Amino acid sequence: MDSVSTPDSPNSDNNAAMSPTSGSAPSSSMVGSSSSSSAPSPSRYESQKRRDWNTFGQYLKNHRPPLSLSRCSGAHVLEFLRYLDQFGKTKVHTQMCPFFGHPNPPAPCPCPLRQAWGSLDALIGRLRAAYEENGGKPEANPFGARAVRLYLREVRELQAKARGISYEKKKRKRPPPQQLQQQTPPPAPPANPSG
Numbered sequence: 001m002d003s004v005s006t007p008d009s010p011n012s013d014n015n016a017a018m019s020p021t022s023g024s025a026p027s028s029s030m031v032g033s034s035s036s037s038s039a040p041s042p043s044r045y046e047s048q049k050r051r052d053w054n055t056f057g058q059y060l061k062n063h064r065p066p067l068s069l070s071r072c073s074g075a076h077v078l079e080f081l082r083y084l085d086q087f088g089k090t091k092v093h094t095q096m097c098p099f100f101g102h103p104n105p106p107a108p109c110p111c112p113l114r115q116a117w118g119s120l121d122a123l124i125g126r127l128r129a130a131y132e133e134n135g136g137k138p139e140a141n142p143f144g145a146r147a148v149r150l151y152l153r154e155v156r157e158l159q160a161k162a163r164g165i166s167y168e169k170k171k172r173k174r175p176p177p178q179q180l181q182q183q184t185p186p187p188a189p190p191a192n193p194s195g
């Protein structure tokens with residue numbers, strides 16, 4: 001029995017396992033670092049929450065002096081919200097403005113643009129959830145701080161006054177539009193003088 005080992009045989013099948021089949025389709029396991037959490041299709045809320053969390057992380061990173069999440073307080077959250085105001089798109093009239101209290105001003109004015117209360121309120125809700133999902137303790141959650149709640153309430157009232165709208169919990173039912181059923185009266189016969 002002489003085992004003939006052919007070093008370079010043209011058809012050595014047992015080499016096939018070694019050769020890297022540089023496939024065209026990358027295996028899905030390479031893409032992304034999917035955690036063990038079972039999220040088949042992240043909802044819009046979830047992706048928005050992740051984006052907000054990253055934004056806040058960036059804010060902390062760029063903070064002077066440097067600020068770590070564990071040392072973040074409600075005061076820092078307020079700082080963050082005020083920082084976001086520069087990207088706001090909601091006109092908030094000052095009391096000096098002639099359009100103060102007008103929901104639809106007829107002309108431009110130099111009043112500042114701010115983040116709408118509704119956006120801030122939703123943002124804080126998402127960040128509050130994200131904080132705890134990322135290991136933060138509920139009792140230390142800066143997004144649930146009293147100062148943040150008070151600030152949001154203040155913003156809501158200010159914007160409601162400035163724009164002349166009231167934020168209600170429930171949308172009031174609008175009365176149905178009145179149907180214009182004006183019956184045009186038949187043309188009166190010309191008054192012809194009897195003669």
Ligand SMILES: [Zn+2]
Pocket residue numbers: 092093094097098099100109110111
């Ligand atoms: Zn104004």
